[in-house]
Every structure is written in C-alpha cells, then in structure tokens.
Amino acid sequence: MKIVVCVKQVPEVTNVQVDPATGTLIREGVKSILNPFCEYALDHAVRLKQAFDNISISAITMGPPQARDVLLRCLELGADEGILVTDRKFAGADTWATALTLAEAIRTAVPDFDLILVGKQAIDGDTAQVGPEIAEILGLAQITYGVEVTLSSSRKQVRVTQEVERGYEVVEAALPALVTCSKGEVVRRAPSFKDVLQARKKLIRTIRADAIAIPEGQLGLQGSFTQVVKVFPPPAKKTNTILQNLEVEKAAQEIFSFLKEKRFL
Amino acid sequence: MLIIDHERCTACKVCIRNCPFGALRIEDGLLQVNESCTLCGACVNVCRFKALGIERKQASPEELAKYKGVFVWVELDEETTPRQPRKVVLELLGKGRQLANALGEELVAVVLAGTGEVDLQVFGQHGADRVILCRHELLETYSTDGFTNVMCAVISAKKPAVVLYGATPHGRDFAPRVAARLKLGLTADCTGLEIDTDRQLVQTRPAFGGNIMASIITPYNRPQTATVRPNVFPVPEKQPAGSAVTEEFPVTLNRSAIRTRVVEKNTLVDGSEASxxxxxxxxxxxxxxxxxxxxxxxxxxxxxxxxxxxxxxxxxxxxxxxxxxxxxxxxxxxxxxxxxxxxxxxxxxxxxxxxxxxxxxxxxxxxxxxxxxxxxxxxxxxxxxxxxxxxxxxxxxxxxxxxxx
Missing domain, CATH: 3.40.50.1220 (TPP-binding domain)
Known part of the structure; x- marks a missing residue:
C-alpha cells in the first residue's frame, strides 16, 4: 500500500516581523521549517505504517531546490522516499497551478497510490485550497480537518475523525482518497541519531517540468488564474490605553469602570 | 519569470528591500533573481525606473463580459427549523449588494437545501434580487461531493461574474473543489472585496500569519470566486419590505455520487455555552x-x-x-x-x-x-x-x- 504525503517548506511565521519603514517582511534570522500541518499529515502516515504491514510513504514537495531540506526532515521522521518537484517554470504558481503540478507529479511518480495525506493548510499562505484541489484533479474523495486516520481491516477504506464546528465526526471513504490533517500528536517524537543516518540513505527523486504531462502555459504564473497585484502591511492598530504598576484592586476597578463606560454593564 | 531590464535598472536596491522572499540581489553590479521568486510583483510595484516586469497572459474582455451577477452561497444552519442562513451569509449579502451595485448587476442567493422548510424571505430582506433554490434530499446535510456537484451545475448554467462563499469549514472544504472542477481562480479567506475601474474583483487577504496583506485579482476567467472570512463585514440592516424572486433550479444527484459517509457524530458544544x-x-x-x-x-x-x-x-x-x-x-x-x-x-x-x-x-x-x-x-x-x-x-x-x- 502506498501513501503519498504532500508537504511544504514555510518560513517560521510566528517569528516574522514587519519592517515598519517599508512594510515588508524582515527575513533575516527567520528559519525555514516543515509546515506544522504537513508534519501532522506525516505523523498519521507513520502511524499507519506502524499499525499495518507493507506500507510505503512517499513525501512530495513542490518548491525551490532548497525545499529538499523538508524532504530530508520527512525521511528522518519516517518517510521512505522523497520527491522534489522543482523547476523555474513552476514559479509564481497560485493554488490551482500548484495543485495541478503536484497532482500530475503524483501521477507520474506514484501512479499506484492508495491514500494522499496533506496538511489542512500552510502557515504562510493559509489558503487550505491545495489539498481539495489535488483531490478534485485526481478525482478522489476528500475528507478535511482530520485528527485521527485509520484504515478498515480490509484496507479498502479510510476512516477519519474530523474536527467540525460542534465537535467531531467520524467519516469513511473508499480508497483511493485524500485526507487533510489539522492535528497529529501534540508532542512529536524527535528523530534519533539513527533516524538521521538512515534518512541519508533514502532516495530523493527530482521531478522537473519536462517530466510531467502539463503544457508549459499551464505551469507557474502562466498557469495561474489569480494574480497578486499589491502587497502591503496590515492596517495600523488603534490607539490604546495601557495601565502598568497598578495594585490589583485598582486594576480591577479600572476594568470595571471601562466596562461601565462602554455600557457592557 | 521576472523580467529585468538592465538598461533601466540603476541598482538602487529598493526592490531588494521590498522583496518579501529574498529573491533579489546585486551581483557584479547587476540585479539578479533566484529560485525563491514567487512572481508576487512586490518589486515591480516599487521600481520607479520601470525596470522590472512580469509576463502575463491576456484575456478577451468580450468573453469575460458574458458573465454577470454576484452569487452568494447560502450556508444554512443545519440546527434550525425552518432552516435559517448562518450569519456570514447575511454579511456576504451586504457586501455582495455593494459589489452588485458597482457592477450594475444582480445579487443572487444560491440556496442548497434538503426538502424541509427554508426561510426564503430573509434573502430579499438583506439585499438579494433573486434566490436560486436547489432542493434535494441529499442536500439536507452537507457533503463535499453533493454540494460540489450542485454548485458546479448552478455556476455552469448561470455564468455569474462573482461567487462568494463564507470561509467556514464547509465553505473552505468545497469551494476549492468547485474552483478546480470548473478551472476558476479562488482566493481564500478574504477580508476585503472591491470592484476596480476595470470591473475586476479586487480580493484582499492576510498572508504570512497576518503579517502582510495581499490584493489579488482573477483577470483571465469568470466567475471570480472567493471565500470570505466571517465576522469581518457587517450584517446589513434588515429591510422588512425587501423581496427576492425565487427560482427553482433542477437538481440531479445520486447517492453513489457522494463518496464519504458520516458514521458517528460527537457533539462537544453543550446548550449552555453559545458558539x-x-x-x-x-x-x-x-x-x-x-x-x-x-x-x-x-x-x-x-x-x-x-x-x-x-x-x-x-x-x-x-x-x-x-x-x-x-x-x-x-x-x-x-x-x-x-x-x-x-x-x-x-x-x-x-x-x-x-x-x-x-x-x-x-x-x-x-x-x-x-x-x-x-x-x-x-x-x-x-x-x-x-x-x-x-x-x-x-x-x-x-x-x-x-x-x-
């Protein structure tokens, strides 16, 4: 059985600061990491591999050559092979062009896949669109917001506990299918020295534009339906009152007065 | 690919400072771009020497002009009887009204519902000109496949210029499938929507965890589709006399088309605490x-x-x-x-x-x-x-x- 996990390299956005003068991101010292939701997806794949025999995991990413680093990380965490989809022709892809390229790369590299696991969204773009778009392009059933992923004993069905607004639902679909993951283990296992050494022996394949069956006009920016016309800093925050060094009674009184003044009491 | 006109470029480095991806640098006195470039266009905007450009494909304005109207997907609250729209739907009708007015076109509420009673008055009272009502027993509860199939049928038949969805879990689940099936642009989780002088929908959304805002257009095809963040736009004032024409849209849907099955539900939200x-x-x-x-x-x-x-x-x-x-x-x-x-x-x-x-x-x-x-x-x-x-x-x-x- 073959599981494909789609992953993305992202800047660690919690640390991203905006330059107040230019309104652009300050990148110095910002690390690139494996998108946390993709790591959850990989977690689920590794868990399935531990629970069932004969499962292989392919981690695939589309990105610049340095995205190889996240594939290496996936290999350390338990993926069996990495697939790097990289070409200058892919630059500027929106979610549609990204999904089309990844879907075609999966068809090329792992044509007999059974299950695709992806993170529910990437923490840089936050669109949550690429997963469902891949599912549509490959004609697969999709289950979003998965927190637990298991297989039926026949291994013909995937069973997913998904987060919904009022709680959880358990949803089943026949394989092949695509599942987006919003959670995995909260405390994840750090790869051991042995994992790191083993990862180095695993294969990372590279797929370029000429290897996939998409006309050049449908790749990257040329193939994108949306176009960014402007990038700017978020609107300035409102002016505010910050009170410091107050006795707790005085602090409570200040909040109380504020609530009264604003007519919440 | 980013086009650099070295004749015009003065190596002033303004673009380098404004590149959110660190993709530009000066090498041997010449501006160079590397693989990190996403063609976001930030550098093109800031270059006052017009030394930077991005090659874009062209669309035919005649073709695009055939698409008319602003459509809002009506997400119904499955807990209400008769079914009521969720609050975000009213927010979208308010914003959608402004967009429709700017275009001089219709505002249409697209209702996907089961066979039970639905409050249809509320749409006209919040600005809709027309309601497209799609009824089928398989639309009683949400499913990715059921809703994708029906929404695609409506869009293909009616050819709207704009389709808006609430960026709720269900909206974000099926809007990308609709977009991928019909090969449409889709902008996620928008917090701003405007019609520009070229009659294009300018969709503004936060990215990089809210550290930066991006304005996005969908220039080459129609409809322009977007999911819109709840609780950003105000609910328009209810006009008790407002009314909309209801049009029943025929639905063909088979149980076998719905490939997922809910086998268990665990509700965590108890009645004592509001959502x-x-x-x-x-x-x-x-x-x-x-x-x-x-x-x-x-x-x-x-x-x-x-x-x-x-x-x-x-x-x-x-x-x-x-x-x-x-x-x-x-x-x-x-x-x-x-x-x-x-x-x-x-x-x-x-x-x-x-x-x-x-x-x-x-x-x-x-x-x-x-x-x-x-x-x-x-x-x-x-x-x-x-x-x-x-x-x-x-x-x-x-x-x-x-x-x-």
Missing part, C-alpha cells in the same frame, strides 16, 4: 491562565457579561478547552462587541482571529505581550488576582441595579 463565532462577548484564556481550573474565573466573568469562554491555540493543545472554542488562524475568526483576553500573549495567528472585535481588553503580566497592541484597554498585571475582584465588583453593581429597578 464563539456568534458570541457578543468573549472571554478568552491563554497560556498565562496557568491551569485548566483557573478558567473558572474566566467562565464566571463571561457569565456575568452574557458572554462565552474561548481560548488560544496553546490552551486547546493543553486540552483545557475543546477545539470548537479556539480563536485564531487555525481556529475560528470571531468579531464580538467585547473581547477580553486573559493571559493571552497575542501571537499574530491569534490576533488575526479576533482583530475585528469592537472593543478589546487585555490582561497580561508581560508588558511586552503582543496582545496589548490591539487592546483598547490593556492592564499589565496578574489576571488570576484581578479577575475575582472584578467579578465581585460586577456582582455588587448588578445587585444595586436590581435593587434600584
């Missing part, structure tokens, strides 16, 4: 609350103010509150009248989920906490000591009000 999305008052806890039992202080305050308890991702991951109560980028976007953040550090991912709150009070021990930047009133101090005193003050006030009335 955070529609709450008027929210008291939110963060890591600074220290332990789960301390959340009782927040619950008490929320109860006194007619509000509900929520929290940051940190305390959801600790298991102190369920994910249904998580505010932020990976949780729910809220826009209450009053948001009280207790021991919440204010990571940007949290802030983008609550920044449309009308009034914000923050209590945190750390004077540097990011949450203070968005607060109307910030108090640096120990919330665990302040809250009991505050609740006592409120209790006393309520007793006085009760006695005097």
């Amino acid at each position: 955070i999305e529609d709450a008027r008052v929210i008291v939110a806890g963060g890591r600074g609350c220290q332990k789960a039992s301390n959340l009782d202080l927040l619950r008490t305050l929320a109860g006194q103010l007619g509000g509900t308890l929520a929290g940051s991702r940190a305390i959801v991951e600790q298991g102190w509150i369920p994910h249904t109560r998580q505010v932020g980028q990976s949780g729910t976007t809220v826009g209450p009248e009053l948001y009280i953040a207790v021991g919440v550090s204010g990571a940007i991912q949290h802030v983008v989920g609550m920044s449309s709150s009308k009034t914000v009070i923050a209590i945190n021990k750390d004077p540097e906490a990011g949450i203070f930047k968005t607060a109307d009133l910030g108090v640096v101090g120990d919330a665990l000591e302040i809250l009991p005193i505050l609740s006592a003050l409120i209790e006393k006030e309520k007793q006085m009000q009760a006695a005097s009335s």
